[in-house]
Amino acid sequence: MIANYGYKDGSGDYFIAIDTDRCDGCRGCVEACPVNVLEVVDEDPNDPFREEPIVIVVSDKRKKIKYECGPCKPPTNRPPLPCVEACPQGAISHSW
Amino acid sequence: MIIAGIDCGAKNTKTVILKEGSIIGKGTTLTGFDQVSAIKGSLDAALKDAGIHARDVDNISGTGAGMEEIKDADLKVNEIKAMAKAANYLFPSARTVTDVGAEMGRAAKIDENGKAVDFAINEKCAAGAGAFIEAMARALEVKLEEMGPMAIQSNKSIPMNAQCAIFAESEVVGLIHGKIPKVDISKAIHDAMASRVVSMIRRIGVNEDIVMIGGCGLNPGFVDSLKNQLEIDKVYIPDDPAFGAALGAAVVLKEEA
Amino acid sequence: MSEEDKPEYWRWTESNWRNPDIRWEDAKIVTAGIDVGSVSSQAVVMTDGQVYAYSNMRTGSDSPESAMNALNFGLEGTDMPESRIDYCIGTGYGRVNVPMADRTITEIACHARGAHFIYGPGVRTVLDVGGQDCKAIRCDEKGKVVNFLMNDKCAAGTGRGMEVFADLLSVPITDVGQRSFQVEDEPEPVSSTCVVYAKTEATGLLRKGWGVNEVLAAYCSAMSERIFSLIDRIGIEKEFAITGGLAKNRGVVDRLMKEIGLAPMKTDWDTQIAGAVGAALFGYVLVQKGKGRKG
Ligand code: SF4
Numbered sequence: 001m002i003a004n005y006g007y008k009d010g011s012g013d014y015f016i017a018i019d020t021d022r023c024d025g026c027r028g029c030v031e032a033c034p035v036n037v038l039e040v041v042d043e044d045p046n047d048p049f050r051e052e053p054i055v056i057v058v059s060d061k062r063k064k065i066k067y068e069c070g071p072c073k074p075p076t077n078r079p080p081l082p083c084v085e086a087c088p089q090g091a092i093s094h095s096w
Numbered sequence: 097m098i099i100a101g102i103d104c105g106a107k108n109t110k111t112v113i114l115k116e117g118s119i120i121g122k123g124t125t126l127t128g129f130d131q132v133s134a135i136k137g138s139l140d141a142a143l144k145d146a147g148i149h150a151r152d153v154d155n156i157s158g159t160g161a162g163m164e165e166i167k168d169a170d171l172k173v174n175e176i177k178a179m180a181k182a183a184n185y186l187f188p189s190a191r192t193v194t195d196v197g198a199e200m201g202r203a204a205k206i207d208e209n210g211k212a213v214d215f216a217i218n219e220k221c222a223a224g225a226g227a228f229i230e231a232m233a234r235a236l237e238v239k240l241e242e243m244g245p246m247a248i249q250s251n252k253s254i255p256m257n258a259q260c261a262i263f264a265e266s267e268v269v270g271l272i273h274g275k276i277p278k279v280d281i282s283k284a285i286h287d288a289m290a291s292r293v294v295s296m297i298r299r300i301g302v303n304e305d306i307v308m309i310g311g312c313g314l315n316p317g318f319v320d321s322l323k324n325q326l327e328i329d330k331v332y333i334p335d336d337p338a339f340g341a342a343l344g345a346a347v348v349l350k351e352e353a
Numbered sequence: 354m355s356e357e358d359k360p361e362y363w364r365w366t367e368s369n370w371r372n373p374d375i376r377w378e379d380a381k382i383v384t385a386g387i388d389v390g391s392v393s394s395q396a397v398v399m400t401d402g403q404v405y406a407y408s409n410m411r412t413g414s415d416s417p418e419s420a421m422n423a424l425n426f427g428l429e430g431t432d433m434p435e436s437r438i439d440y441c442i443g444t445g446y447g448r449v450n451v452p453m454a455d456r457t458i459t460e461i462a463c464h465a466r467g468a469h470f471i472y473g474p475g476v477r478t479v480l481d482v483g484g485q486d487c488k489a490i491r492c493d494e495k496g497k498v499v500n501f502l503m504n505d506k507c508a509a510g511t512g513r514g515m516e517v518f519a520d521l522l523s524v525p526i527t528d529v530g531q532r533s534f535q536v537e538d539e540p541e542p543v544s545s546t547c548v549v550y551a552k553t554e555a556t557g558l559l560r561k562g563w564g565v566n567e568v569l570a571a572y573c574s575a576m577s578e579r580i581f582s583l584i585d586r587i588g589i590e591k592e593f594a595i596t597g598g599l600a601k602n603r604g605v606v607d608r609l610m611k612e613i614g615l616a617p618m619k620t621d622w623d624t625q626i627a628g629a630v631g632a633a634l635f636g637y638v639l640v641q642k643g644k645g646r647k648g
Pocket residue numbers: 032033034035036037038068069070072081082083084
C-alpha cells in the first residue's frame with residue numbers, strides 16, 4: 001500500500017508517501033529525521049491485518065508537514081533528504 | 097532624479113517618491129477590484145505628499161501582485177529584488193529580510209550589497225499571510241488594528257490545531273465558547289501565524305540583522321511572536337513597513353538608471 | 354451568526370434501519386462498527402457479516418455521547434442488548450472517543466472495506482468528501498487499500514468550502530447544484546484555490562456584474578478541478594464510487610465525473626454508512642481469527 005500523509009492546500013501539494021510493502025520498520029528514517037516527523041508503530045493503523053511494525057508520519061505533524069520538513073529543504077542546493085537516504089528499502093518519497 | 101516606486105499589492109497599493117535617493121513622499125490606497133485606479137490614486141497621493149506634479153517624475157518603477165497594471169512603469173521589479181534592496185537601503189547591516197503582507201509572506205537572504213542570494217515564498221494560502229489574522233479578527237469580533245495590541249497583553253501559549261484560516265475560524269469560535277479570554281486567543285492566533293513565517297525564514301537560514309517589511313510589521317503581536325520564535329532580540333522594522341516594497345522598486349530603478 | 358444558528362448544510366435526515374429478514378438471536382457473531390465523523394456519526398450492527406441494523410445521526414459536541422447515541426438509535430426496537438455485541442470497532446475522526454470500542458481502525462481502511470461491501474468487489478477507487486476532509490482511496494478486489502491520501506488541512510475541496518460559498522451568496526446548500534447549472538455558458542472556474550481568496554475573488558466577480566448562479570458554477574467547477582487533482586495523485590481506476598456529503602451535490606459531482614470520464618457506481622445502501630460497515634466487517638473477521646473479546 002502507498003500511504004500518502006500530508007496535504008494539499010492553495011500553495012501546493014505536500015505529501016510524504018510510504019510504501020508499506022517495502023518498509024520493514026527498521027527505524028532508520030526515524031533516527032535520521034532531525035525533527036521527529038516519523039515514527040514506527042507496531043500495527044499499521046490503515047491495515048488491521050498487518051502485524052509487522054511500520055513507519056507513519058506523526059499525526060499532529062501531518063497538517064504542517066510543509067513547515068516541519070522546511071529545514072531539510074532549502075530553496076537552493078537541496079541536499080538529499082535524511083529520511084529518504086536513511087531508508088535501505090527505498091520506501092519513502094516526498095511529493096515536493 | 098525623481099523616481100516613483102509603486103507596489104500594487106493584493107490589499108493596498110503603495111507609492112514612494114524618491115528624490116536623489118531620499119524619500120520625499122508616500123501615498124497609499126485600497127487596491128479593491130480596480131487596480132488601475134488604485135495605482136493612480138496612490139501615485140496622486142504620494143505626489144501631493146511630496147508637493148510635486150506628475151510631470152516632475154522622471155521614472156516610474158513597479159512591483160507587487162498587480163504590477164502588470166502599472167502601464168506607465170519604465171521598469172517592473174520582481175518582488176524579491178525589491179524587498180532585498182529596500183532592506184539594504186533602510187538597514188545596510190540587514191542579512192535577512194522578510195516581507196509579510198495581506199496575501200503573501202516572503203523571506204530572502206541578502207548580501208552586503210542588497211542582493212538576494214536565496215529566498216522562500218508563502219503564497220496562495222491565507223494561513224501564512226496577513227489575511228489569516230484578518231479572518232481571525234472577524235471571528236473574534238475585534239478590529240484588526242486591535243488584534244496585535246491585545247496579543248501582547250497575554251503570556252499564555254494556547255496551541256491552535258487548525259492550519260487553515262477557514263477551519264481556524266471555527267476553532268476560535270470554540271475557544272470563545274470555552275471562555276478563553278480574547279487576549280489569549282489573539283496571542284494564539286499570532287503565534288500560529290508567526291510559526292509559519294518562521295519556518296519559511298528557517299529554510300533560508302536565520303542570519304542577523306533581520307529586517308521586516310510589509311503591513312504585518314505594524315502589528316506588535318505578530319512582531320513579538322516572530323521574535324520569540326526566532327529567538328532573537330531585535331527585528332529591524334522601518335517606520336512605514338508597508339511601503340517597503342514600493343521603496344525597494346524605486347531604489348532598484350535608481351541603481352539601474 | 355454563531356456556529357449553532359448556522360443553517361444546516363449538507364443536509365440529510367437522521368435515520369435508522371433494521372433488516373427484517375434477520376433474527377439476531379440466531380447469530381453466531383455479532384459485531385458493531387461506529388464511525389464518529391466531524392459532522393455525522395453512524396453505527397452499524399452486523400450478524401455473521403450481514404448488516405442487521407444501522408443508524409445515521411448528527412455528531413454532537415461530545416464524541417463519546419454521539420457514539421453512544423448512534424449505537425442506541427441503531428439498536429432501537431431490536432431488543433438486542435448492547436452486551437450481545439462480541440466486538441466493537443471505532444472509526445472516523447472521533448474514533449478514540451468511542452467508549453464501547455474494543456479497538457479502533459482508521460477511516461481509510463474502514464471506508465475501503467465498507468465501499469467494497471456496499472458497491473461490490475468491482476470498486477477500485479473511492480472518493481469521500483466530508484464536511485471537513487477529502488479522502489481518496491484505491492483498493493483491490495478484496496477491499497484492501499492499495500493507495501490512499503486524506504486531506505483534512507485545507508478547507509478547499511471539502512464541504513466546508515462549499516458552505517462558505519453558499520453563505521456568501523445566501524443560497525441554501527441544497528440548491529447549489531441545481532442553480533449552478535442554470536447558466537448560459539459554463540464560466541471559467543474561480544482561480545484561487547484558497548477559500549479565503551476565492552471569497553474575495555467571488556465578491557469581485559459579483560461586483561463585475563456576474564449573476565449568483567454563474568459564481569456558483571465557477572465555484573463548483575473549481576471544486577471539481579481541485580478534487581480531481583487530489584484523486585489523480587493516487588491514480589483513478591474504475592469502477593469509481595463517491596461517498597460522503599459531496600455525493601449529494603450534483604453541481605460538483607457531474608462536473609467531476611465529466612472530467613474523470615466515468616460514471617459513478619450506484620447502490621441502494623445509504624453511502625454514509627460505508628465507514629461503519631467496514632468497521633463492523635473488520636470486527637467480524639477479527640473475531641473469526643480469534644482476536645475478538647469472546648473469540
Ligand atoms: S525531510 Fe527531514 S524533516 Fe522531513 S521527514 Fe525527512 S528527515 Fe524528517
